Every structure is written in structure tokens, then in C-alpha cells.
Amino acid sequence: MFVLELTYTAPLDAVDALLADHVAWLEEQYAKGFFLASGRKNPRDGGVILAVAEDRARIEEIVAGDPFAVGGVCTYRVTEFVATKTAPELARHRQTSD
DSSP states (O other): OEEEEEEEOSOHHHHHHTHHHHHHHHHHHHHTTOEEEEEEOSSSSEEEEEEOOSSHHHHHHHHHTOHHHHTTSEEEEEEEOOOOSOOGGGGGGOOOOO
């Protein structure tokens, strides 16, 4: 499981110019089963995505396709963690520690 933290590196008008494309990209990742939750940070200086994938390389590939990343309006911080405890709705994403 991964926490993806977006930090805007451009003014909000530049971010907003790419927002529709970013939202379409988000929807695509949800449909493919990679994203579990997402939203803006408060204050609005970026966002957070909770994601799942087979490995970090796949997550890095997905992140590289975000219109925000392609457009140069944000950077990503990717944090991988082992979800050993979850809410019942996320039970299928639980992992045993190695």
C-alpha cells in the first residue's frame, strides 16, 4: 500500500488549468483498482492519494502519468507501508509483515 502526497509547485491558476485532466486520470486509476481514496490537503497546497499496486515501480509509473506531474505543477512523495490492520472495507488489502 502507498501514500502518495502531492505538493503543488505552481500557482493555483496553473493547477486549476489541469484539474479536469487530473480528475479524469484519477477516475481511470480508481476504475483500474489502484486508488482507494484521494483528496485535497487543507490548506490547498496539494493532495493525498491512498493507493495499492504490486510494487513501487508500478506506482512510480502511474504517478508519472498524472497530468499534474506531466504539466510540472506538482511533485510527488511516495511512501510505501505494510497495511497490517485495516477497516473491514479494506480487508483485502491487508498484508502480513515480512
